[in-house]
Amino acid sequence: MTDQALGITIDGAAVPCQAGDTVIDAAHRAGVYIPHLCFHPEFGPHGSCRLCMVKAGGRYVAACTTPATPGMSVESDTAEIKELRLRITQMLFVDGNHFCPACEQSGQCQLQATAYGLGMQDLHFSPSYPKKAVDASHDEMLLDRDRCIQCNLCVRASDRVDGKHVFSLGGRGIETRLMPNSASGLLRDTEFSAEDRAAHVCPVGALLFKHDNYARPIGRRLYDRTSIDRIGNRRADDAAPGGSAP
Amino acid sequence: MTTTDTFPRCGPYPAAAPFAPIREELTTRFGAMPDRLDLLQILVSIQHRLGYVPAEAISWLATNLGLSRAEIHGVVAFYSFLEETPPAPYTLRFSTNITELWQGQEANMARFKDLPNVRALPTSCIGLGDQGPAALVNGYPLPRLTATRLDAIARAIASRRPVAEWPAEWFKVDPNVRLAGPLLEFAFTPGALVERVLAAGDAAFMEMLRASGLRGRGGAGFATHAKWDACRAEVVPEKYVVCNADEGEPGTFKDRLLLSDHAELLIEGMTIAARVVGAKQGYIYLRGEYLWLYDRLNAALEARRRAGLLGAKVCGAADFPFDIAIHLGAGAYVCGEESALLESLEGRRGVPRIRPPFPATHGYRGRPTVVNNVETYCAIAQLAGIGAAEFAALGSQGSAGTKLHSVSGDCAHPGIFECAMGTQVSTLLDLCGTRDPLAVQVGGPSGRLLFPEEFHLPLDFSHVSSGGSFMVIGRERDLFELVYNFVAFFHHESCGFCTPCRSGSNIMLNALQRIRRGQGTEHELQIITEAAAVASKASHCGLGHTLGNPFQDLERGRPAVFQDRLRDSPDGTVLDLKRAVAEARALRER
Missing domain, CATH: 3.10.20.600 (Ubiquitin-like (UB roll))
Structure with missing residues (x-):
């Protein structure tokens, strides 16, 4: 049950809340889209991508990790916050190697769709071209770390849903990398399968199905005609829109 | 997790020491099925004894701790002092804080670069800035590296002399107290202050703490009584008291003194905290750079146990069981952030937690936990001795005590x-x-x-707050190099969890490198300014929030330092055609 007394406002509009809501929970239930990549309705907040930054009480906070407190006034769709989100998105782009035109996930990628949604025209920052290993050892799936944004969703899905602990984050700082759990360090030698939940949560093209790529023609891909703020947190292979996102 | 360990001087390490001989030792110390929370401690123990963490050890840990190999790899890779590659006989880690670089540390490091049997690596500040330049050899500190001393070290390495037999003088760390005040001169009988709190009651001490105005000494200045109050309010049987001895801020070494020469004061303060908030177990999170203090600190804890000041009945009080264990870090500045420290204390990667909830209600093992730093606990004991009025009178308005x-x-x-x-x-x-x-x-x-x-400006919480x-x-120094060194430090120490800090520090460092090479333009300055602003607004923790500070301060205070280094090309052209094609020309012999 939502309770008006617990409500907050987002950009001046009243948003009802339930006890225990974070700002993003309340916003999405009310149909107010707040950009996000590492948050997922099924897996909850992670707080790492920082795309859902909003301003509340004069402070910058992540909507996915900040409890909605009664009467809280949140700024989200302002020029200042949109620019902040744009810069964070550009930081994600230069942090990896993202070549959209050639990418199998183009048109279905949440990072790309978020960038379009924020009006991104260029990288703004100089690309860092990091060296990140591609793991093509698995029969069904490709792990392309160049595209990984370290949202931890595959880690969480494999731990919590599949119970396989296939993935882990290793390294530190700019050297942080996704690591499969096997003696060889290769995806082939893990228990990973294309049927795993972990194979279906990647918001970008870091975990790709090896077959059937480029099957959907341009114009019929997930985000070709409808922007991410209207589709919400959904993957191309999701049967229905994921969770509570609008 | 009250296992004690010991860390003697080790090395030279054999190229690939087998794991089997120390497996027994680990089993004795940590049990046949060690606690998952002990992961980092076991890794530190293995690393120190063998000089690396061999693959067999990872398999053994995965089996016995019920963890995935990837998770263990993830922990090893997170900490600078843990390594999976077979070691060199000696590893020298040279402290590369800017003050030590200015004392010639680059040349010191270079001197060992091509010598056999040794690796010379840079490391973040090791807490010896007052007696630098300094380095660690297989984890042990070598202060005051003069040319003569470096020659002697090189000879010891060439002859493969065991580190345990190197002269004690080489490892001697001076206390270097230049000005002692009421805290450092505070004298007391161990246990007497705890007894005083036991007699007066917890509520009376909380009132004293509130009235004193004592604030945390780490720099942020959070009111200590508020932190303790929140923890006291939680009605659960399991609570913890944690001491943050992860003094990682470059240029800081006062905890080194408190831990080595005033451990009684620290333990007294932690014991008072345990009594007042209702904790039965305490932990000292000791930074890996202070591994050499581990045995000494353990001896101090053991002496307290023998005196009945730690253990089942502290000071004879049947309702007050409390003990303290030491937990070693392994080279990660971010673990000074209290929630990252708790993650590390639980044996994981030191990634700061989502807050709220705060440690006072959800801390170690998810239980209410008071986390304060070394100096704060010492001040707590001092306060118990001199009372609120006298304590408050030592400082300035809103900033009680000394620093x-x-x-x-x-x-x-x-x-x-x-x-x-x-x-x-x-x-x-x-x-x-x-x-x-x-x-x-x-x-x-x-x-x-x-x-x-x-x-x-006064050094206090209202004006210039300092950890x-x-x-x-000095006059002859280049402030650009200072900022460059600090940004490189943050870049190295960023945990990599959130985008603004991970990517932002990389963007800043790359742009500063372009300026340093003489290729920078106004564009680079603008990029750094923006990245610093995004990091300060949008990062997950304090490391990211502050990584732009050095640049912003210098840009505001002395903008000419940057302007003077920029190329004159306003369009941002950085292509030097002659240099760019030099290699191709050489290959074609033209």
């Missing part, structure tokens, strides 16, 4: 100074013997860069 400053850099008397809160920057500069410095970095890289026009680092920068 220890670790003074290093370009001054005649580097060392530790205890000053009343509210002491002016200029007073401390006079005390440490410096004339007309260019600037002073207060509170380390995450603190503030102050110029002479700001030297009148205790005070680096004096």
Whole structure:
């Protein structure tokens, strides 16, 4: 049950809340889209991508990790916050190697769709071209770390849903990398399968199905005609829109 | 997890020491099925004994701790002092804080670069800024690296002399107390202050704590009584008291003194905290750089146990069981952030937690936990001894007590100074013997860069708050190099969890490198400014929030430092055609 007394406002509009809501929970239930990549309705907040930054009480906070407190006034769709989100998105782009035109996930990628949604025209920052290993050892799936944004969703899905602990984050700082759990360090030698939940949560093209790529023609891909703020947190292979996102 | 370990001087390490011989030792120490929370401690123990963590050890840990190999790899890779590659007989880690670089540390490191049997690596500040340049050899500190000393070290390495047999003088760390005040001179009978709190009652001590106005000594200045109150309010049987001895802010070393020479005061303070909030177990999170203090600190704990001041009945009180264990870090600055520290204490990667909830209600193992730093616990004991009024009178308005400053850099008397809160920057500069410095970095890289026009400011929570680092920068120094060094430090120490800090620090460092190479334009300055602003607004923790500070302070205070380094090309052209095609020309012999 939502309770008006617990409500907050987002950009001046009243948003009802339930006890225990974070700002993003309340916003999405009310149909107010707040950009996000590492948050997922099924897996909850992670707080790492920082795309859902909003301003509340004069402070910058992540909507996915900040409890909605009664009467809280949140700024989200302002020029200042949109620019902040744009810069964070550009930081994600230069942090990896993202070549959209050639990418199998183009048109279905949440990072790309978020960038379009924020009006991104260029990288703004100089690309860092990091060296990140591609793991093509698995029969069904490709792990392309160049595209990984370290949202931890595959880690969480494999731990919590599949119970396989296939993935882990290793390294530190700019050297942080996704690591499969096997003696060889290769995806082939893990228990990973294309049927795993972990194979279906990647918001970008870091975990790709090896077959059937480029099957959907341009114009019929997930985000070709409808922007991410209207589709919400959904993957191309999701049967229905994921969770509570609008 | 109250296992004690021991860390003697080790090495030279064999190229690939087998794991089997120490497996017995680990099983004795940690049990046949060790606690998952002990992962980091076991790794530290293996690393110190073998010089690396062999693959067999990872398999053994995965099986016995019920963890995935990837998770263990993830922990090993997170900490700078843990390695999976077979070691060199000797590893020298040279502290590369800017004050030590200015003392010639680059050349010291280079001297060992091509020698056999040794690896020379850079490392973040190791807490010896007052007696640098300094390095660690297989984890043990080597202060005062003069040319003569370096020659002797090189000879010891060439002859594969065991580190345990190197002269004690080489490892001697001076206390370097330049000015002692009421805290460092505070004398008491161990246990007497705990007894006083036991007699007066917890509520009375909380009132004293509130009235004293004591605030955390780490720099943020959170009211200690508020933190304790939140923890006291939780009605659960399992609570913890944790001491943050992860003094990682470059240029800080006052905890080194408190841990080595005033451990009684620290333990007394932690015991009082345990009594007041209702904790039965305490932990000292000791930074890996202070591994050499581990055995000494353990001896102090053991002496307290023998005296009945730790254990089942502290001070004879049947309702007060409390003990303390030491937990070693392994080279990760971010673990100084209290929630990252708790993650590390639980044996995981030191990634800061989502807050709220805060540690006072959800801390170690998800239980209410008070986390304070070394100096704060010492001040707690002092407060119990002298009372609120006297304690408050020692400092300035809103900043009760005294503060220890670790003074290093370009001054005649580097060392530790205890000053009343509210002491002016200029007073401390006079005390440490410096004339007309260019600037002073207060509170380390995450603190503030102050110029002479700001030297009148008081060092307290209302004006210039400091965790205790005070680096004096002489006239001849280049402030660009200072900022470059600090950004490189943050870049190295970023945990990599959130985008603004991970990517932002990389963007800043790359742009500063372009400027440093003489290829920078206004564009680079603008990029750095933006990345710093995004990091300060949008990062997950304090490391990211403050990583832009050094750049922002210098850009505001002395913009010419950057402007003078920029190329004259306003369009941002950085292509040097001759250089770009030089290789191709050489290959074609033209």
